[in-house]
Amino acid sequence: xxxxxxxxxxxxxxxxxxxxxxxxxxxxxxxxxxxxxxxxxxxxxxxxxxxxxxxxxxxxxxxxxxxxxxxxxxxxxxxxxxxxxxxxxxxxxxxxxxxxxxxxxxxxxxxxxxxxxxxxxxxxxxxxxxxxxxxxxxxxxxxxxxxxxxxxxxxxxxxxxxxxxxxxxxxxxxxxxxxxxx
Numbered sequence: 001x002x003x004x005x006x007x008x009x010x011x012x013x014x015x016x017x018x019x020x021x022x023x024x025x026x027x028x029x030x031x032x033x034x035x036x037x038x039x040x041x042x043x044x045x046x047x048x049x050x051x052x053x054x055x056x057x058x059x060x061x062x063x064x065x066x067x068x069x070x071x072x073x074x075x076x077x078x079x080x081x082x083x084x085x086x087x088x089x090x091x092x093x094x095x096x097x098x099x100x101x102x103x104x105x106x107x108x109x110x111x112x113x114x115x116x117x118x119x120x121x122x123x124x125x126x127x128x129x130x131x132x133x134x135x136x137x138x139x140x141x142x143x144x145x146x147x148x149x150x151x152x153x154x155x156x157x158x159x160x161x162x163x164x165x166x167x168x169x170x171x172x173x174x175x176x177x178x179x180x181x182x
Contacts, residue, residue, distance in 0.1 A: 003050065009057075010039040017060050027056035055146065067150060068143035070180040071162045071170030077102050078112060080131035084120060087112050087130050098158050100171060101134045108161045108168055110134040143169070150177060 004012070013019050021039070025032040029052060037043040038053070045053070058064045077100040078087045091099055091114065098113035112134040120128060139153045140163045153160050154174055162170035 004054065006039050006041045009053065012057060013039075017057060019057075019060060024053065024056060024060075027060060028052045029056075051148075055148075065147040065180055066143065067141050067145040067160075067162045067170065067172060070147070070150070070176050071143075071172050072176055073170045075100070075168055075171060077108075077168070078130050079104075080109065080129065080134070082130045083126055084112070084117050084128045084130060084133050085125040087133075088117055088125060098173070100138070100159070100161055100168065101130055102168070106167065108138055108140065108163075110136040110138050111159055113158055147177070147180075 013021070013024055017024075021035040022032045025035045028035075028049075030049060034043070034045070034049075035053070038045050038050075055064060076090060076094050076096065078090060080101055080103060087099060091097065098111050100108045101110040101112055103109050112130050116133045116135055117125065120133065137157065138161060139157045140161045141149065141153070143162060143164055145160075145162075150160060150172055154172075154177065158173065160172045161168055162172060
């Protein structure tokens with residue numbers, strides 16, 4: 001990611017977006033004088049501040065993709081008590097490489113993936129519950145999580161669960177992100 005210069009920020013704000021410094025400041029959650037000082041080259045903003053400003057510009061331009069834009073809403077999941085064999089069958093039928101694992105209340109508690117089950121024998125998978133094979137590491141985000149945030153999480157996780165009001169509403173994998181890059 002190439003960072004914009006102060007002149008590029010000012011040019012984009014004024015010419016491309018036709019925004020005032022105050023409008024941009026409000027969208028980015030910073031002060032108008034800070035925008036003026038950044039555009040004037042008087043201050044070098046922290047990376048997190050610059051990211052908020054660029055995200056606000058992207059959002060004003062309609063360029064930001066969010067979790068709700070790329071998530072798969074057709075959720076397929078397994079319970080901790082299901083057998084590994086049933087999880088394998090479900091992954092095969094649906095064409096998924098991993099599935100969310102939920103507790104009795106439907107809250108996600110982990111993921112089970114092909115890599116989690118590949119070392120078991122055919123005889124073992126019928127007897128072993130998903131809870132013993134699954135990965136308990138799981139990342140959840142809200143519908144408004146940005147593509148940048150999602151990409152950061154996908155660097156270390158095979159899937160991300162999208163939550164709303166305590167309920168699973170979607171799942172995002174690398175394949176989902178890849179299909180929305182165009």
